[in-house]
Amino acid sequence: MKRAHFLQKVSSAIGNRTLPEQDETSTRQNAPSTADLQTLINKFIEEANAVKAETHIASDDDVALETVKQLLNNQTNNKYMSWNDSCLPIKNLGQRLDSADYLRYQSIVPRDTTERTRAHIKLAEVSVGITGCNAALADTGSIVLESKPGQGRLSSLLPAIHIALLTTDQIYPTMENYIKSQPEAGYNSSNLIVITGPSRTADITQTLTLGVHGPGKLHIIIIDKVDR
Amino acid sequence: MAVTELSFYDRISDALAKPEGQLAIAAGARAKYDNRARAMSEFPNMEFTRDRARRIRAQTLSQLDKFLAEFADNVEALGGHIFWAKDAQECNQYINEIARAKNVQLVAKAKSMLTEEIFLNKSLEDSGIDVVETDLGEFIVQLNNDKPSHIIAPILHMTREDVGNVFKEKLNVPFSDDPATLNAIARAHMREIFLKADMGISGVNFGVSESGAICLVTNEGNGRLISTAPRIHVAVMGMERLVPTLADLSIMLQLLARSATGQKLSVYSNILCGPRRKNEYDGPEELHIVILDNGRSKILGSTLSEILYCIRCGACLNACPVFHSIGGHAYGSVYPGPVGSVLSPLLFGEPWNPLPHASSLCGACKEVCPVDIDLPGLLLKSRSQQILEGKSPLWMRLSQWIYAITSCNPILFRLALRSGQVVSRILANDGWFTTLPGPLQGWSIHRDFPALAKKSFRQLWDKPSQD
Ligand code: SF4
Numbered sequence: 001m002k003r004a005h006f007l008q009k010v011s012s013a014i015g016n017r018t019l020p021e022q023d024e025t026s027t028r029q030n031a032p033s034t035a036d037l038q039t040l041i042n043k044f045i046e047e048a049n050a051v052k053a054e055t056h057i058a059s060d061d062d063v064a065l066e067t068v069k070q071l072l073n074n075q076t077n078n079k080y081m082s083w084n085d086s087c088l089p090i091k092n093l094g095q096r097l098d099s100a101d102y103l104r105y106q107s108i109v110p111r112d113t114t115e116r117t118r119a120h121i122k123l124a125e126v127s128v129g130i131t132g133c134n135a136a137l138a139d140t141g142s143i144v145l146e147s148k149p150g151q152g153r154l155s156s157l158l159p160a161i162h163i164a165l166l167t168t169d170q171i172y173p174t175m176e177n178y179i180k181s182q183p184e185a186g187y188n189s190s191n192l193i194v195i196t197g198p199s200r201t202a203d204i205t206q207t208l209t210l211g212v213h214g215p216g217k218l219h220i221i222i223i224d225k226v227d228r
Numbered sequence: 229m230a231v232t233e234l235s236f237y238d239r240i241s242d243a244l245a246k247p248e249g250q251l252a253i254a255a256g257a258r259a260k261y262d263n264r265a266r267a268m269s270e271f272p273n274m275e276f277t278r279d280r281a282r283r284i285r286a287q288t289l290s291q292l293d294k295f296l297a298e299f300a301d302n303v304e305a306l307g308g309h310i311f312w313a314k315d316a317q318e319c320n321q322y323i324n325e326i327a328r329a330k331n332v333q334l335v336a337k338a339k340s341m342l343t344e345e346i347f348l349n350k351s352l353e354d355s356g357i358d359v360v361e362t363d364l365g366e367f368i369v370q371l372n373n374d375k376p377s378h379i380i381a382p383i384l385h386m387t388r389e390d391v392g393n394v395f396k397e398k399l400n401v402p403f404s405d406d407p408a409t410l411n412a413i414a415r416a417h418m419r420e421i422f423l424k425a426d427m428g429i430s431g432v433n434f435g436v437s438e439s440g441a442i443c444l445v446t447n448e449g450n451g452r453l454i455s456t457a458p459r460i461h462v463a464v465m466g467m468e469r470l471v472p473t474l475a476d477l478s479i480m481l482q483l484l485a486r487s488a489t490g491q492k493l494s495v496y497s498n499i500l501c502g503p504r505r506k507n508e509y510d511g512p513e514e515l516h517i518v519i520l521d522n523g524r525s526k527i528l529g530s531t532l533s534e535i536l537y538c539i540r541c542g543a544c545l546n547a548c549p550v551f552h553s554i555g556g557h558a559y560g561s562v563y564p565g566p567v568g569s570v571l572s573p574l575l576f577g578e579p580w581n582p583l584p585h586a587s588s589l590c591g592a593c594k595e596v597c598p599v600d601i602d603l604p605g606l607l608l609k610s611r612s613q614q615i616l617e618g619k620s621p622l623w624m625r626l627s628q629w630i631y632a633i634t635s636c637n638p639i640l641f642r643l644a645l646r647s648g649q650v651v652s653r654i655l656a657n658d659g660w661f662t663t664l665p666g667p668l669q670g671w672s673i674h675r676d677f678p679a680l681a682k683k684s685f686r687q688l689w690d691k692p693s694q695d
Contacts, residue, residue, distance in 0.1 A: 003300065006312040008519065010467065011293040067336075109510040113426075113459060118242075120423035120457055130356030140482075140492040152509030155458045157449060175478040186439050186474045189305075190505050191456075194497040198566070199449040202489070203365035203381060204407040205252070205388045206259050212364055212411055214419065214449025214496065 005081055039173045041137045041222065049142025051197030052210065053218040061090050064165065064223045068093070068130065071163055071219055075127050081107040081131035081159065084150030089132055089167050089223055107152045129155035129215070133166040135182065138195055138221075139174045143220060147191035156195065162215040164195075167225040236582040239558040249385045253377070256384045261546040263490025264596060281483050282599045283598035284476045285537040286480060288530065289467075289609060295437040295470045296519065302440025306502025308317070308515040315522050322518060323348065324355050324464055327386050329682035330514075332357060334424040338444065338451045339363035341379050341433025341540065342466050344562040345575070346522065348429070359429075360421050364414055372400040377556030379563065380542035385555050388692050402580045418450075428454030428512070432465035433539075434480055435517075438473045441501040442517065445484060445494045448453040452498050461503070461512040468528070468536040474499075478537060481596040495513040505564045523575045531613070532606055535570045544593035544603060550586050559583060566593035570610055581619060584610040645684055652679035 012027070032116030045055045058064035072080060080102060085094045094104055105126050109119050131151065135144040143164050147153045155163050172178040175194070179185070185192055210216045233244070242328060243250065269272055288295055300310045313319035327335070335357055342348070349370075354545045365382035369375065372394045376382030383391065392405040401413055430451060433441045442463050444451040471477050478500075485491045499665040504511030527533055540679045545551045545565030556564035561572040561580060569587060572580035584607045593603040614620050615628070634640045657681035664672040671677070 001312045001314040001318060001521075003297075003310075003312050006314070007293045007523045009296060009521065010296065010528065013525045014290065014292060038570075051491075051495075090298070107509055111513060116459060117424055124419060124423055137493075142493055146512060147508055149507035150509070153452070153532040154510050157456060158453050173481070177474060179474050179478055183474070186436070186441060186499065187501060190500065190502050190508060190511050191501040192441075192450065192501065194493060194499070195345070196491070196495050196497075198495070200446065200495055201364045201411065201448050202412060203363075203368070204381055204391050206256050206389075207387075207407040209407050209411040212363065212415060212448035212450070213422070213453055 023111045029228075037168065037171075040173060041168055042073070043173075044136055044138040044141060044171050044204070045141065045222070048197070048220055050142050053141060053197050056219060056221045058221055060224065061151070064090050064221050065096060067221050068097070068163060068165075069100060070164070071104075072097075072128055075129075075161075077125075077127065078102045079105055079126045080128040080130055081105045081123060081152075081155050083132055083152065083155055087132050087150040088130070089165050089225065093130070095151050107154055109152075122157055123154060126159050128161045128163060129157070129159040130163045130165070131156045133164050133170055134185065134210070135178050136166050137169045137175050137178060137194070138171055141195050142175075142196040142208055144178065144185070145195065146185065146189040147193075148189045151189070153191055153193070157214055159217070160211060160215055160227065161217045162198075163219045165221050165223060167223045169225055179205070189211045234560075236586070237561065238561055239380060241588075243554045243558040248387060249555060250553065252387050253385050256381060257378075257546040257548075257552055260381070260489065260542070261534055261596075262541055264487055264546065264581045267486040267490040267492065268432070271482075274427060277479060277483065278598060278600055279669070282537065284471055284479065285539075285599050288470050288472060288532065289536055292470070292528065295472060296467060299435050299437040299440055299470055300519070302437070303502065303515075303517055304440075306440050306515075308440070308502050308517055311516060313518050313520045313522070314518075318469040319346055319464060319518050319520050319522070320348055320351035323349060323464075323516075325353065325460065326460065326516060327352065327357055327427060330426065332460065333427055334425045334448075335359045335422065335427045336364075336421050336425035336454045336458060337361050338428070338430040338446065338454050339366045339382070340429070340464060341376075341562050342464050342520065343429065344430045346433075346464075346520070348464070360425075362420070362448075362454060363417055363557050364411065364448060365444070367414060367418070368394055372397075376562070377564070378542060378545055379540055379565075379567075380545075384387065385557065422450075422453040425454070425458040425683050427460040427462060428456075428458040429462045429464070430454060432463050432469055432517070433484065434472055434477055435470045436472075436477050436499075437470050439501060441474075441499050443477060443481070443679065444498045444500065445481065445487070445496065445497040446498070446689055447491075449496055450552055452496050453497065455500055459512060461500075461518045462517070462518065463500075464518045464520060467521050468525050480512045484541050487525055487543040487598040494586065527571075527574050530574070534576060534601055535567065537601050537623060538567050538571075539599060540567075541598055542608055543596040547592040547596045549588070549590065549592070554586075557583055564672065566607070567575065567601075570603065570606045573614075578619065581614055584614075642686075645680070648680045649682065649684070653682075655679075 051195040056067045133143045134146045198210050199212050201212045311322045352359050361367045369382050386404040392403050396403040419424040432442045433445045485494045503515040551565045561568050563571045569583040589604045660676040
């Protein structure tokens with residue numbers, strides 16, 4: 001159907017509509033949150049834990065790196081995939097993990113059809129994905145990731161374990177608050193994803209099960225970087 | 229939608245004859261109802277937010293043509309394709325054409341009631357394309373050749389033994405009724421499909437006109453996988469599913485999650501803004517968004533247009549005592565429960581006319597609806613419309629006609645009253661009928677019907693009693 005014809009049908013339907021409350025617009029806003037940073041961090045941790053994400057506090061890069069290594073050590077293989085180093089809050093993460101004998105898989109997916117599938121199948125062997133965050137939301141315990149260059153979607157999606165590196169200055173009180181302060185976030189990349197806990201389902205008799213198609217474990221390492 | 233062979237009443241009898249299914253449905257729906265109630269009571273400014281959400285929907289629909297145009301312009305500017313589909317046939321044909329042109333063999337699908345509405349799977353399968361449902365519940369429905377019984381929880385009607393048996397039979401695995409084991413089997417089975425699929429198909433929870441983004445909400449992560457791994461992503465969107473801005477979206481996402489499952493936010497609120505961009509690591513090379521009317525513009529112009537505010541959270545199903553008893557399948561529509569009883573006759577026509585009558589109008593649905601749709605009011609309007617159009621059943625028209633004549637004529641009215649009193653005196657037992665005659669018998673199996681008083685109000689008025 002032609003666009004003009006389609007829209008014409010819609011507008012003539014609106015012409016004789018009877019929609020309640022169509023004219024009133026609400027100007028009231030939710031009260032802005034004035035919480036201080038420590039309260040925000042505590043709230044974020046509380047909510048993230050409530051949705052079964054595991055949180056780790058790191059006072060600086062080095063502590064964060066140690067936590068990453070510990071989490072990687074729990075794995076049966078040494079493979080991981082991640083965002084580009086320049087997009088991560090731990091400096092030179094790739095190099096530092098290389099020297100500790102961990103193997104980073106290239107996660108740029110080729111555009112060619114057969115190559116693409118081949119790359120996917122290879123990446124599926126990897127059990128840990130490491131990403132940064134673009135923001136976090138305290139009142140829901142969510143992390144927000146953009147798929148900008150260097151920040152692949154698959155790192156937070158394909159592996160069974162997702163390690164997200166978050167800095168304390170990235171935490172916002174609420175989603176509305178975040179969108180108001182970072183309106184361009186919705187345009188920056190082809191995918192803005194708000195992640196609230198590990199993948200789950202309750203389809204079978206309402207019993208909660210983690211790790212259906214996305215990661216069943218979500219570790220959030222919160223790095224203290226107030227003065228960044 | 230195809231007319232099912234059984235009548236609504238036959239389907240109800242069928243559902244009532246399956247006590248295990250009935251128990252599973254009632255327990256599941258009640259658990260969801262409680263989760264919602266808890267999540268909503270913890271929501272700061274709940275009534276205010278609900279009111280705001282309602283206004284967002286009202287504003288969107290009152291200028292839908294403008295918002296649709298803005299949305300489409302933005303999608304196209306991002307390199308996405310828009311197709312305007314008048315009905316199911318145009319939509320399915322378009323998607324088939326892309327599949328053929330791009331040599332698509334395997335499609336991975338996320339849960340979408342809209343694609344169920346238009347029988348998209350069947351249309352693709354008829355062209356020899358493999359379509360796999362990837363939502364766990366929908367996957368089980370597909371394996372079992374069944375139909376979803378709830379818009380959020382497709383296998384609400386199944387027990388865990390049922391699921392174990394389906395897996396054992398269809399996937400050749402040892403029987404287990406442990407949800408975690410069953411989940412692991414499904415995860416392993418589905419991996420390959422995500423990685424190899426040529427095309428991902430999804431619905432759209434919300435389109436954002438100001439940016440041209442679409443939002444897919446899932447808990448499992450399948451919505452993310454099918455919109456990332458396959459080279460083509462096709463999203464089918466009901467034309468009413470827009471919100472003007474990203475800020476509006478954030479309100480809707482919170483209400484949707486709390487109302488549907490009692491979560492503060494669903495695990496993945498996935499906002500997709502065009503296909504993969506230059507220098508991005510992954511994502512689909514092509515994005516097609518089909519904007520589908522399929523009867524919606526007609527509803528928009530009708531007195532029942534408020535039903536288009538619906539954000540498909542399923543809360544009204546979970547609250548409905550009729551749904552608890554008869555379950556989703558009895559409605560014979562992809563949209564069961566209160567929302568389905570209003571929508572189905574509008575979308576699918578006359579065979580679904582009995583649905584709005586199956587309600588006691590208790591109002592539980594309106595109370596839980598996150599956009600405060602006056603569902604009982606719409607059910608009443610839908611009934612009265614059927615009567616005004618002369619589409620109600622013969623017995624109803626006949627009895628209404630007799631009632632109208634009798635109550636317009638004082639002599640007839642008094643005569644009817646008197647004969648009622650006589651019948652009462654002969655058949656009633658201590659002021660109650662324990663069984664009613666003929667077709668009314670069913671009603672009196674579990675209850676008694678009060679007999680007419682010895683003296684009517686008029687008689688008392690004319691001649692006040694002496695004692
Ligand atoms: S009518 Fe309201 S309660 Fe029912 S599914 Fe739609 S939005 Fe949810």
